[in-house]
Each structure stands twice: as C-alpha cells, then as structure tokens.
Amino acid sequence: QVQLVESGGGLVQAGGSLRLSCTTSGRIFNTNSMGWFRQAPGTEREFVAMISWSGGTTWYADSVKGRFTISKDSAKNTVYLQLSSLKPEDTAVYYCATDSLALRISRRIGDYRDWGQGTQVTVSS
Numbered sequence: 001q002v003q004l005v006e007s008g009g010g011l012v013q014a015g016g017s018l019r020l021s022c023t024t025s026g027r028i029f030n031t032n033s034m035g036w037f038r039q040a041p042g043t044e045r046e047f048v049a050m051i052s053w054s055g056g057t058t059w060y061a062d063s064v065k066g067r068f069t070i071s072k073d074s075a076k077n078t079v080y081l082q083l084s085s086l087k088p089e090d091t092a093v094y095y096c097a098t099d100s101l102a103l104r105i106s107r108r109i110g111d112y113r114d115w116g117q118g119t120q121v122t123v124s125s
Contacts, residue, residue, distance in 0.1 A: 002026030002114040004096050009119030012086055016123070020081040022096030022116055029053075029072075033099040034079045035112055036070060038092035038121075047107045048094070049081060059107055064090075086123045093118040 008020040022034070035050035049060045049070040058070050069082040079096060099106060100113035 002028060002098050004098065004114060004116035006094065006096050006116040006119040009094060009121045011122045011124065014086060014088055014123055014125050016086050017082070017084045018086065018121060020083065020094055020096075020119060020121070022079045022081075024077050024079075024098065024114075026077075026098065026114070028098060028102065029077045030074060031102040033105055034072070035097050035099070035107065036079075036081045036094060037097060037109060037112075038090075038094045039118075040089075040092040043092075045095070045109055047109065050099075050105070050107055051079060052105050053103065057105055059105070061107075083121065086121075088123045088125045091121060091123050093120050095119075 003025040006022045033052045036048040039045040051058050051070045055072050067085045072079045095118045097112035097115045
C-alpha cells in the first residue's frame, strides 16, 4: 500500500496563497497519476486537480482553473498544489491520492485508491 503525507495547509486571508505538498512512499509515483481533492463540511469530496505520471498532462476543476497549479518533483516523490487568489469557498480539507491504475488519466474519485490524511485549508474573508 502506498503511503501519502500531505502538508502545507493553514489559515490565509482571501486573495492569499498557499502551497500544499504530498509526498508518497510508493514506487508508483512514476507510473500512476496523482490527484488533489477537497471536502468542505457537509459536502461530498470533489476533484480539484490531477497530474499524469509523466507530468505532461494536468487537469483542473473549473472552479480552480487559473488559480491553482499542480506540479510534481519526481526526485522527491512529491506532488505540489499551488493555491493562489484564494477565496473563502476554497475552505476545505485537501487530500492527495494516487490513481489505482497505471498510465490512466482520470478525475473520478472512484479511480483513486490510496489517500493521504488530508490537510486543512481555511480562507478568511
């Protein structure tokens, strides 16, 4: 089983920025896509962004497009999510996850198998 550890969350004012990190212990980092998802209180977990195993493909939810950037550092087995121009509605617990199937590009939550513990992002107005 792949272990993932997120970090970088916190409290920030609207318009501010944060960078989330997700470090994985598994060797599938270079064969499986990774994604970021978030869950606000009382809502379902939703897709935020994903990056393919090669880093060549990235997808974003419409709500974050142009404000968030996903990237990866293969030497560190780490995926990053840069959050900019944050809004109060971005407040949520952010989770990273690995796709259960190698060489697939997906934004479906059900396609992701291993999850981190989550990191809280709170944006004040």
